[in-house]
Amino acid sequence: MPPEDSGLPRRRALAGLIAVAATSLAACTKRKGPSTVKPTGAAPSGFSGSTPGESPSPSPSATPPDPTAIAAARAREIALLTAYDAAARDIPAAAALLADFRAHHAAHLERIQTLRGAPSPGLTVPAEPTRETPSTSSSTSSKAAAAKARAVFAQLAKLERTAAADGAAACAAAGPTDFAVLLAEIAGSESQHSALLPTFPAPVPS
Amino acid sequence: MTPRPTRRAVLLAGAALAVVRPTSALAAPADDVAALNALLAVEHAAIYDLAAAGGTLSLVTRAVVVRHYDEHRARRDVLTQRIRVLGGAPVAALPAYADPVLGPDGTADIVAVEAACVQAYHAAIGSVADQLSRRICATAFIDECRHLALAKSAGGQAGAPDPFVTGR
Numbered sequence: 252m253p254p255e256d257s258g259l260p261r262r263r264a265l266a267g268l269i270a271v272a273a274t275s276l277a278a279c280t281k282r283k284g285p286s287t288v289k290p291t292g293a294a295p296s297g298f299s300g301s302t303p304g305e306s307p308s309p310s311p312s313a314t315p316p317d318p319t320a321i322a323a324a325r326a327r328e329i330a331l332l333t334a335y336d337a338a339a340r341d342i343p344a345a346a347a348l349l350a351d352f353r354a355h356h357a358a359h360l361e362r363i364q365t366l367r368g369a370p371s372p373g374l375t376v377p378a379e380p381t382r383e384t385p386s387t388s389s390s391t392s393s394k395a396a397a398a399k400a401r402a403v404f405a406q407l408a409k410l411e412r413t414a415a416a417d418g419a420a421a422c423a424a425a426g427p428t429d430f431a432v433l434l435a436e437i438a439g440s441e442s443q444h445s446a447l448l449p450t451f452p453a454p455v456p457s
Numbered sequence: 458m459t460p461r462p463t464r465r466a467v468l469l470a471g472a473a474l475a476v477v478r479p480t481s482a483l484a485a486p487a488d489d490v491a492a493l494n495a496l497l498a499v500e501h502a503a504i505y506d507l508a509a510a511g512g513t514l515s516l517v518t519r520a521v522v523v524r525h526y527d528e529h530r531a532r533r534d535v536l537t538q539r540i541r542v543l544g545g546a547p548v549a550a551l552p553a554y555a556d557p558v559l560g561p562d563g564t565a566d567i568v569a570v571e572a573a574c575v576q577a578y579h580a581a582i583g584s585v586a587d588q589l590s591r592r593i594c595a596t597a598f599i600d601e602c603r604h605l606a607l608a609k610s611a612g613g614q615a616g617a618p619d620p621f622v623t624g625r
Contacts, residue, residue, distance in 0.1 A: 351617075352617070354620070355617070355619075355620035356620075358620035358621070359620060362621075415599045416599075418599070419592070419595040419596050419598070419599050420592070420595075422582065422591065422592075422595040423588055423589070423591045423592035423595050424588065428582075428583045429583075431582055431583070431591065431595075432579070432582055432583050434595075435579065435582050435595050435598050435599070436579075436621045436622060436623065437621075438595065438598075438599045439575070439579075439598055439599050439601075439602035439622040439623075440602070440617065440619075440620055440621065440622055441599075442599035442600070442602045442603045442606075443602050443603060443605070443606035443616060443617035443622065444617060445603070446603040446606050446607050446616070447606055447607070447610060447616045447617055450610060450616075
């Protein structure tokens, strides 16, 4: 049993262990040279309760991503944007609830368009729909409206789940690391949407 | 007596190891084993922490976290199996972890654990070279994103505030 008063603070000991492990791994990657080894100090600190986002960016790859994979990712985003727009048209009272997630997909699409090898936009990116005022003369009961909204949210969640799974599969097959990470980021966002959509309250038509 | 490592320290160590080698072009299987073992250590710690926090949660939140707990256990097994297939030796869970410092309800702690897992898998996607291992990491990453969103939502936070989960 080690002595109690070793004089080595636990954190310092842990940092030492990490450094040793990093050095060992660096030795395994001689072919890439030492410049590609991240210092252990770059460890993410998301578990401290702060927002995640401090893991290092992958170094840009020399190889451009496969244009077919880019086109597929782009098509997924356009399909989702179209679905959100249709949902907002169908249930105007839900448009505000869905606006943030729609904006996320617009941001995903924008990022995809910046990739080397991205096809020039052949399809028009759907413009954000104008918010329609719900008809006050609707004969639909509020119960029916709520049920319809829940069905629409469930359908969107299903689309998001499928897109996330497709994105994860594409991530595994993607060649360049930075493209794989981008695909994973997008798929992660879609996974979050799919989890949260069923928790949305059914909007009350005004 | 040696103090027990906190699970946060283990999560930190695991995440640090997962980002040691950020590119995959020339990776060797041994590197993948190291990255997957780092993730396995994170899962061991997360499983402990979720179990510890479970008793402090509301019934509704607990039901969600129990599902996540089961998924973490399943993923631990997937990682263990993959490491063996690659010829490595899976790391074992530590004999004990220091008890997490829990708030009035453990939701904040759950959020922290899931956020750490998101970061670890995100880093690993950029590290592993083997396609199947990357698939495992990518699938786990989207699952962790889902866990994080639901944990945040249970704690009254916005579940998905950003278009890119890790902020990039």
